[in-house]
Amino acid sequence: xxxxxxxxxxxxxxxxxxxxxxxxxxxxxAGLKVQxxxxxxxxxxxxxYGRPRGKRSRPSLxxxxxxxxxxxxxxxxxxxxxxxLADSIGGAEQVRSALDTLEQLR
Numbered sequence: 001x002x003x004x005x006x007x008x009x010x011x012x013x014x015x016x017x018x019x020x021x022x023x024x025x026x027x028x029x030a031g032l033k034v035q036x037x038x039x040x041x042x043x044x045x046x047x048x049y050g051r052p053r054g055k056r057s058r059p060s061l062x063x064x065x066x067x068x069x070x071x072x073x074x075x076x077x078x079x080x081x082x083x084x085l086a087d088s089i090g091g092a093e094q095v096r097s098a099l100d101t102l103e104q105l106r
C-alpha cells in the first residue's frame with residue numbers, strides 16, 4: 001500500500017468534519033475507514049477541538065516559589081530560586097550571613 005502524501009489525512013478529517021460537524025472522533029474514524037483512510041482518534045480530536053498554539057507561558061516566580069511537595073521537601077523550582085538569590089547577593093557565604101542576621105532579628 002502506498003503512503004499518503006503529507007497532510008492528506010488531516011485534510012480528509014477536515015473535509016469529513018465540514019460535512020458532518022456534529023460527529024465525534026470515533027464516528028469520524030469509522031467514516032474515514034469506510035473511505036479507506038486509517039486515522040487515530042487522537043488526531044481527529046486534535047483537529048476537531050484544536051489546541052492552543054504558540055509559546056507556552058511559564059508560571060511567574062511567585063507561583064513557582066509557592067509550590068510545595070506533599071512531604072514538605074524542597075522542589076527543584078525552589079532550589080533554582082535560591083540559586084538566583086545567592087547569585088544576586090554575591091554567593092552562598094552572603095546568603096548564610098543574611099540568614100544569620102535574619103535569625104538575630106527575630
